[in-house]
Amino acid sequence: MAKQTQRLDKFLAATTDLTRSLAKKALHREEVKVNGEVVKNPAVQIGDQDEVTWLDQELQDVGLRYLLVHKPLGYECTTRSSHHPLVLDLLDLPSKHLIQTVGRLDVETSGLLLMTDDGQWLHKITSPRYQKDKVYWAELAEPLQEDAEKRVAEGLLLEGEDKPTQPATLERLTPTQVRLTVTEGRYHLVRRIFAALGNHVVRLHRESVAGIHLNTQELPAGAWRYLTEQEVHQAMQTPGN
Numbered sequence: 001m002a003k004q005t006q007r008l009d010k011f012l013a014a015t016t017d018l019t020r021s022l023a024k025k026a027l028h029r030e031e032v033k034v035n036g037e038v039v040k041n042p043a044v045q046i047g048d049q050d051e052v053t054w055l056d057q058e059l060q061d062v063g064l065r066y067l068l069v070h071k072p073l074g075y076e077c078t079t080r081s082s083h084h085p086l087v088l089d090l091l092d093l094p095s096k097h098l099i100q101t102v103g104r105l106d107v108e109t110s111g112l113l114l115m116t117d118d119g120q121w122l123h124k125i126t127s128p129r130y131q132k133d134k135v136y137w138a139e140l141a142e143p144l145q146e147d148a149e150k151r152v153a154e155g156l157l158l159e160g161e162d163k164p165t166q167p168a169t170l171e172r173l174t175p176t177q178v179r180l181t182v183t184e185g186r187y188h189l190v191r192r193i194f195a196a197l198g199n200h201v202v203r204l205h206r207e208s209v210a211g212i213h214l215n216t217q218e219l220p221a222g223a224w225r226y227l228t229e230q231e232v233h234q235a236m237q238t239p240g241n
Contacts, residue, residue: 008034009042011052014095015059031055062094066232067115070214072221077104077113087113090222102126102209103134103185110221111136111206112214114235124236125210131166131183132210132235136190141200143175148197152180156196161186165193179207210235 006014012023012032024042026032032039033053034046046052052059069087071077076084079097084107088096095117102114102125116122125132148170155164169181180190191201207214212231219225227235 005045005047007042008032008039008044008046008052011046011061012054012059014098015052015061016054016095017097018054019097026054064118064121065093065099065116066118066121066227067091067099067224068212068214068219068227068231069113069115069224070216070219070221071105071110071113073110074107076107077101087115090224091115105206106188109204109206111204112209112212113206114209114212114227115224121232121236126185128184133181133183133208134185134206134210135179135181135208137173137205137207138178138180138190138194138201139203140176140178140194141202144170144172144178144199145197151197152193156193158186158189158192158196165189168193176202 009020009023009027012018012026013020016023018026020042027040027042030038030040031054033056034044035051069090071087074084075087075090077087079086079088087101088099091099093099098117099115100117100119100122102116102122105111105113114125124130149172152165152168152170155167157164165186166182166184168183171179171181173179180193182189182193186192190204194201211234212227
């Protein structure tokens with residue numbers, strides 16, 4: 001079997017907080033050594049057995065990471081913000097600039113947020129082709145109308161859209177508290193569904209994605225954990241879960 005290798009600048013970006021461009025500058029400044037020798041060429045191929053140091057600190061490839069974050073209110077899922085703290089700020093991890101959110105939650109929504117640096121896994125979870133379930137708990141301003149479940153199950157035409165929503169499942173918990181299961185990822189989908197029903201979301205919390213559930217007692221707001229191997233596999237393999 002051929003030895004697995006990668007470019008030196010890519011390895012540096014994966015094991016430090018350097019971007020690829022900053023990694024090339026570090027190489028030019030002769031800050032990087034491979035097996036004890038200074039290397040300036042970013043295209044040099046690095047294998048598992050090679051020892052790479054930057055500023056005399058040995059670097060280790062962190063591999064692919066899969067995280068479950070309990071997103072608090074007031075945090076953004078973007079990479080840059082001038083108004084709110086970022087979900088990335090909650091992570092104390094090397095090379096966290098490589099980690100992406102698997103879908104997004106808006107600033108006013110709390111709950112389960114998956115994050116990873118595995119692009120293929122991210123695509124499997126977010127692509128409309130695979131229709132992974134996303135479950136939300138919502139508190140509404142007013143009690144739902146009587147036929148709300150039927151209308152949600154049949155699909156609703158949202159404002160500004162020309163295609164109705166995919167069939168979804170609505171469960172009443174109290175007169176103003178509901179659980180909604182959707183498979184789409186449209187912009188502000190949950191809030192817009194209830195707006196189409198003549199209601200308004202007061203509080204919104206995501207409970208699960210692709211069969212992965214958030215236990216709020218074990219993981220308080222702002223905390224995170226690694227997914228188990230079983231969760232990683234289950235989320236990717238099971239359609240509609």
